[in-house]
Structures are given as structure tokens and as C-alpha cells.
Amino acid sequence: MLNNTLNRTLFKSNVLKKTAILSVVASLFLAGCGSDQNFKREVEGNEDYLQSPSLKSLIIPEGVSVPTETSDFYVDKTEIKGNLGKQLDIRPPSLPIPTVPDAFAVYNSGSVTFNAPLSNQVWERIPNSLTKRNISIASQDSSAIQTNKAFIIRADEEQAVEASYSIKRQLLGDTETITILITSLTRGTDDLTSQPIEVQRYVVGLFNDIMDDVAPDSMRVAPPKAQDKEAEKNKAESKKPATAVSSAN
Structure with a gap:
């Protein structure tokens, strides 16, 4: 009987220790994840588009007529400098918002x-x-x-x-x-x-x-929401007295 009691006590103690260790590890993991605020500034999705191959010259087979070249669909090949992909900050500029009357x-x-x-x-x-x-x-x-x-x-x-x-x-x-x-x-x-x-x-x-x-x-204080017009209409209809219809013999 005494051995069973001791075994149960040791088992519970080990479970509590393991639970405490797992809790500490989990809290550290969550803290590490919570400190990363990049998602608030980055575009969603992957960056595969940055690896897109460069455009090649159009090869026109002999005997095929093509329309006159126009600048409407010209693709600018100029290299653009600046941040790309996840390095691009997508947050909009902040705007001042006055909250007092006549300001x-x-x-x-x-x-x-x-x-x-x-x-x-x-x-x-x-x-x-x-x-x-x-x-x-x-x-x-x-x-x-x-x-x-x-x-x-x-x-x-x-x-x-x-x-x-x-x-x-x-x-x-x-x-x-x-x-x-x-x-x-x-x-x-x-x-x-x-x-x-x-x-x-x-x-x-x-x-x-x-x-x-x-x-x-x-x-x-947020202004109260206006009642739905359809709901008001239905409510008004429900208050109308019923009309009796008699049939002629």
C-alpha cells in the first residue's frame, strides 16, 4: 500500500515537472513569434515573381505580317532601384485627425x-x-x-x-x-x-x-445604428388590424 502511494506521488511529481517545462518552452516560443512585427509591414504571399526571367525579343516567322509598332504596350526595361518583395514597407502615410469641434x-x-x-x-x-x-x-x-x-x-x-x-x-x-x-x-x-x-x-x-x-x-461614443428600413416596414405591417373578408352566398 505504501509503495503504491509513493509511486503515485512520484508519477504526479514527474508529470508536473514535465508540464512546467513544456509551458516554459511554449511561452518562450510564443514570445519569440510575438516579437516579429514584419507581417504588419509586408505584402502577403511569396516572392517568386522576383525570380521571373527577363523578357526575350519577339521572333517573327518569315511571311507573317505584324501590326505597326506602337508605344502603348512598350515594356520599360529600366532597372528600378529600391526595396522589393518583403523589404517593401506597405504601410500608408499617417494623417493627422483632429478630434475637437471647429478644428x-x-x-x-x-x-x-x-x-x-x-x-x-x-x-x-x-x-x-x-x-x-x-x-x-x-x-x-x-x-x-x-x-x-x-x-x-x-x-x-x-x-x-x-x-x-x-x-x-x-x-x-x-x-x-x-x-x-x-x-x-x-x-x-x-x-x-x-x-x-x-x-x-x-x-x-x-x-x-x-x-x-x-x-x-x-x-x-459610436452613434446608434439606424434601424433597418425593411424591419421597420415589417413592424408597421404587423401592427395593422386584420381585415375580415366575407363571401357572398
Whole structure:
């Protein structure tokens, strides 16, 4: 009896150890898979098309007439430089989205310019928005904010960038114009300030984050879906009183 009990105890202990080891291995495997964000930037499918053979000259048999050559179907053989296949980043450019009433925003040449009524108090709320994202402020007054360098993490990037921002404000009547631009942008040892798409992505990204913080509650509630017209019609029909039909004898 004692031997059976000991055997069962040892068996359960071994099972628990093996289960724990498998759980650790599985979690490490999933963590490794989860860190690869390339699928968010790459085209789907394989790259077999990159191995397509080059075009050959058309061989026309003797006695066969051909139409007059036209440039409409000319295939340009010029070599195209740039990323191909999985190396091509398919993400669209980021666009600024204002979320407060009577406001507009535009991106141009590395900066976002935003205009809104003073009543929205966007400028006063920017410091809290920066702090929320661990972006510390180097200097600040009523018309300008300079940030220190901070790491910016995106879900579609494997490596964070380090960026610093300059945010300026100008009063125009009862409105304020706020301009956000990047003063430094690096990923590891690579300087990204000369790459327009990267600059746009991180300038507009910060602006949209700020807009998310200052958005009124009315912007966060999805409007109720309109009822289906056919359903309303059926409902109305069902409420009509039944009509009795009598037959003549």
C-alpha cells in the first residue's frame, strides 16, 4: 500500500515537472513569434515573381505580317532601384485627425499645423499628454514646449525610436495655432530625420495621440445604428388590424 502511494506521488511529481517545462518552452516560443512585427509591414504571399526571367525579343516567322509598332504596350526595361518583395514597407502615410469641434489640421514638410478654438484648451492639456507617454519636457512657456529625447514604441515596429519634439503656439483671435515638429529622430545608430515617411509617421503619431487625449466624450461614443428600413416596414405591417373578408352566398 505504501509503495503504491509513493509511486503515485512520484508519477504526479514527474508529470508536473514535465508540464512546467513544456509551458516554459511554449511561452518562450510564443514570445519569440510575438516579437516579429514584419507581417504588419509586408505584402502577403511569396516572392517568386522576383525570380521571373527577363523578357526575350519577339521572333517573327518569315511571311507573317505584324501590326505597326506602337508605344502603348512598350515594356520599360529600366532597372528600378529600391526595396522589393518583403523589404517593401506597405504601410500608408499617417494623417493627422483632429478630434475637437471647429478644428483643422494639416501635415506639411515635417510638421503638423493645428488650429482650434481657445475654448477647447488643447495647449493646456498637452503637457499631461506628453507625461502620459513618458516624454519629459526640457523647457516650457506659454508659447513653446521643447521635449527631451524619449523612446517611442509602436506596435508595428520591432525597435523603438528615440525622438524629441518642438511644439509651438500662436494666438489668432479666439483661436490658437499649434505646430508640432521633430527635432531629432534616431533608431539605434541610424538618423531618420532625412527619411520623410519616418518623420511623418512619428510627428503625426504624437499629434493623433494628443488628439485622442483631448477628444470630447461625444467623439468616443459610436452613434446608434439606424434601424433597418425593411424591419421597420415589417413592424408597421404587423401592427395593422386584420381585415375580415366575407363571401357572398
